[in-house]
Amino acid sequence: MKFFTKSMLAAGLAALIALPAQAETRVTLKAAKSGSSYYQMSVQIAEAMKAGSDGNVIVTIEESQGSTQNVMETRARGGDYVFTSPPALVAAAEAGKGAFEGKASPAFGEIRALFPLPSLTMHFVMSKDSGVTDFSGLAGKTILLGKGSFGAREGEKYLDLFGLTDKVKIADVELSNAVPALKNGQIDGFVTSGSFPAPNVVEAAASAGVTLLSMTDDEVAATKRARLVIPAGTYAGQDSDVVTTSLPVVTYTTTKMDDDTAYALTKTFWEEKAKMGETAPWWNGVDAGLMANITGKLHPGAIRYYQEAGFTLTDAQK
Template sequence: MTRRFKSILGVAVAIGLATGGLAAGVGQAQDMKFFRIGTGGTAGTYYPIGGLIANAISNPPGSRPCEEGGSCGVPGLVASALASNGSVANVNAINGGTLESGFAQSDVATWAQTGTGIWEGKPAASKLAAIANLYPESIHLVASAESGIKSVADLKGKRVSLDEPGSGTLVDARIILEGHGLAESDVQAEFLKPDQAADRMRDGAMDAFFFVGGFPAGAIAELASQHQITLVPIDGDSAAKIREKYPFFAADLVPAGTYEGVDGDVTTLSVGAQWVTSTDQPEDLVYGITKALWNDNTRKLLDSGHAKGKKIVKETALDGIGIPLHPGAERFYKEAGLLK
């Protein structure tokens, strides 16, 4: 990984401190369990969604029980959302045992677990297992309006950020370029997170950048409020051929008005955002976490906490998953009637 993970503890930790749960004696401390969720950059969608989920599944020692208006998470669990470089970095950290779980694009998770695609020639992350599919991640190709970029082909010779090494965005950006007959050497490639790329675009030093995530993305929304942008479509025959070659891509649409100044619908591609873990994690723990993810209290937090939270529904929890379910998650989905 190119950057140390930064730990951002969820609201649940503060609740535990306020109730004295973190200082209630050795007995309670021994019962406490920590569960980290690797997300992405703070300007993206993974990070706020991770914070919401960490809050929802946490139930530190000393918290009031759910039926008394307290936490409805896993008893004794303190979950935290960590900012990271994204999908590839999260998978590597889970595989290396330095993270309990993380978010990853469906393509990255499948390649890693099977040792194919970008993982070909490297040891497969054979213990990688899914907790849930969360929501579709749209591929954003953001261009400065003054750059004149109207299509992927127009990127040739332009200053384009493909995102940081370790991110799923970089993987997909390379696929998009290749699918439109461009090599990475055909653009002036830079490797920045979207907030950094947006800063460069404001300064007139960046023509376009890729971002894969749920809309609206904070960095893009902020940029659009200060600088005239174009959301470049990824469509037509080239996009169809990409979907045919890589079935984990789906056709997608960013609705008009999602970002200031983008007045029409923009056709693009998407991949699934998935929550993954390791089979080394205990079955009962992951069962409890999966159950907490889909309770009514979590539903309220997701619906009110982020625009993409409303897309995280139990009915699509198994969509597009190309890796095995964790046994604890599998047990929950069977009990819930979603899996035979």
């Protein structure tokens, strides 16, 4: 029988204590209203972070009333805070303009980007029966814009920019009823924004047959939005690429987050993105090309990953 002395037990205990502990990192991700596509994306990100880190990165999702609230909360949040926002809104906060006028804070200058998300993509969806193939063809047609959403506001703006405001009839129908209204001929088309493939456009294309309007370079320039291409085959019957506009959306944190955590979040996101795309196709629209949408500074921990992975970064991002 082998006996252990006190000194031997003490040495063994010391060795166990000396073993490196697998630290668990916890962060809070504040995204959007529950039920929205960006809330769903946040849930998918949380699942991907847990899977990709073997359970060492735990993301808690918080519902948000919008990106303005997300940015505002950087004033009181700590180093575990992650949120989503369009880059233009972050720039407005730093400059104290728009929704942030009179609410300036040094905290806004400490916001740093991690990685891009699928963009809010404008879709002008016309029924095949309408015969409309370009924006000039909208004259005399009935269009559903919806109410209160980014897509509704953008759609109204584009009709004005293209000289169609008084030539198009706006349907008084909720966007949630767009597909039935299109199928029964109540409307000729509808405008929606969302990460592609957008569920309501998928349904319309499969059940009613639609044409997605493609913009010219001059039309894109007039909107002052980011140009985006919806690849051919994204929707049933879509035989060619569709040029449209988008509102970029990015995942942010602040300089309060340590570099290792920012590095782990960024690295895990990109390494898990392909798996996410297998079950949620909107992730397939995220690639290195969307890095151009990040107009402000990246977090140093994120920069470390991008340099290791061979991404090309701008001076403004570093």
